[in-house]
Amino acid sequence: MPEETPISASKACVLMSGGIESSVLLQDALMRYNRVTPLYVQNHLRWEEVELFWLKKSLRNVKSNRLDALKVLDLNMRDLYEGHWSITGMKVPGAASNDEDVYIPGRNIAFLSKASVFAVLNDIPYIEMGVLKGNPFNDSTPRFFSKFSELASLGLGRTVEIKAPFQKLKKEDVILKGKGLPLEFTFSCINPKGYEHCGECNKCVERKKAFFAAGLTDKTKYKKAGI
Secondary structure, eight states: OOOOSOOOSOEEEEEOOSSHHHHHHHHHHHTTOSEEEEEEEEOOOTTHHHHHHHHHHHHTTOOOTTBOOOEEEEOOOTTTSTTSHHHHOTTOOBTTOOGGGGOOTTHHHHHHHHHHHHHHHTTOOEEEOOOOTTOOOGGGSHHHHHHHHHHHHHHHTSOOEEEOTTTTOOHHHHHHHTTTSOGGGOOOOSSOBTTBBOSSBHHHHHHHHHHHHHTOOOOOOBSSOOO
16 A cells, blocks of 8 residues: 555554454554554454454564554453343344444443553554444544544543544445455454354445455455355
C-alpha cells in the first residue's frame, strides 16, 4: 500500500479483531506512526479462541520495526451476555439476518474503556478502530468517538483520541486497499467450525460478498462454499 501521510513521531494502538478491517488498518497505521501496538480485548465470547489463533498467525506476516508485540487485555463479559447467541451459539445470525442482529450491546464502550486506560498508562495518545461506512450502531459514529475521546481524556487526565480512519470506506474498499496482504489469514466468522469459517453466518456472507464486490479472489477456507 502506498504511504498516504507522513510518519508521525507519535504512538498508536490499533484495536484488533482478527478481521480484514483491523488487519489492513494495522498496516496503514504502521505507515503513519512511529510505534504501533496491536491490541486485542478478550470478552470470552465463543469465537475468540479461534479469532486469536488467526490474529497471531496473521501478525507473523507483518514485518515492521515499528510494530510492538500483540497485547491481549482481559475483559470478561460473559456475566452480562449470558443467554446471548455470542455465548450460547444458539440462533447465530445467518445469511438472511439484518446487521442489527449481530449487535453486541456496549461492546465498543467496553473495548474503548479498557483500551483508553492501557493507552494512557503506556503514553499512547491515539487508539484506532476499523469501523466502516454504513455501520448502523450508535457506538460506532463519529459523534460517539468524539464524545468518548473527550470523556476518556477528562477522566484519565491525559489526552487520548479515538480514530476510525475507514469510516468513509465500504468493506470491499478496505479489501482493495489491502489487496497485497495475505487476507486469507484474517478471520471474520461468528460461528466457527473448528478453526475454519463456517461460510453461513452473517459475517461470513458479508465477507464473501465484499470479495466479490472488490473483484478479487477470496482465498478464505469456508466449511460451506457459495453465498
